[in-house]
Amino acid sequence: MFETYSSISFPEYSEITARESILLLGTSKGLEIIDIDSILRIEAISNYSKLYFINGKSLVVAKVLSWFEEKLAHRLFTRLHRSHLVNMQYIRAYNAQGGSEVVLVNDERLTVSRRKRIEFKKAIYQLYGNLPGPVSKAA
Numbered sequence: 001m002f003e004t005y006s007s008i009s010f011p012e013y014s015e016i017t018a019r020e021s022i023l024l025l026g027t028s029k030g031l032e033i034i035d036i037d038s039i040l041r042i043e044a045i046s047n048y049s050k051l052y053f054i055n056g057k058s059l060v061v062a063k064v065l066s067w068f069e070e071k072l073a074h075r076l077f078t079r080l081h082r083s084h085l086v087n088m089q090y091i092r093a094y095n096a097q098g099g100s101e102v103v104l105v106n107d108e109r110l111t112v113s114r115r116k117r118i119e120f121k122k123a124i125y126q127l128y129g130n131l132p133g134p135v136s137k138a139a
Contacts, residue, residue, distance in 0.1 A: 023071065025061045032059060036075055040090050040104060042068050044083040054090065056106075078123045081113035088127055094120075 023034040034051070043050045044065035051059045068085055069077070076088040086102065093103040100112040102120075112120050 020074075025059075025063070027059065027061055032061075034059075036072065037087075037089075039077075039087055040106065041087060041108075041110070042077075042085040054105075076127065078120055079116060080110055080120065081116055084110050086110060088123065091124075094124065 021036045023036055025032045025034055038053050038055070040052045040054050042065060043052070045060070047062065047064055048060055049063050049065050049068060051061065053059070065079075065083070065085055069079055072085070077085050078088055079085050080102065086104070090105045091102050092105050094112075095101050095103065100114070100117050101109050102112060103109055
């Protein structure tokens with residue numbers, strides 16, 4: 001079940017990959033086992049990505065954002081624009097007035113690009129079902 005190297009125990013690789021809610025990521029310090037559900041958002045920084053977690057911590061890894069987009073396609077992640085991938089379960093609101101933006105549960109605001117708005121709205125409707133439109137005032 002566990003292999004030991006230099007008195008450090010790691011789960012076997014097959015056990016990690018069998019769990020769909022886990023990512024195994026190499027960092028400058030070694031390996032990180034990441035619970036996908038704990039990721040709030042991922043930001044592109046050139047050839048690196050910065051993962052922001054729901055507990056307020058962050059982690060920089062040498063992976064491009066498109067790698068995460070591919071790996072997390074079956075999860076609740078959607079691309080807001082070229083530099084942000086967000087976990088939809090942590091979106092608290094979507095503001096379409098003025099600039100289009102989402103508000104996360106930690107009160108961060110992220111812009112949704114014009115090219116991604118329709119795709120984003122489809123993803124939200126698919127996740128939460130057919131939501132009613134804005135309520136209009138009766139005359």
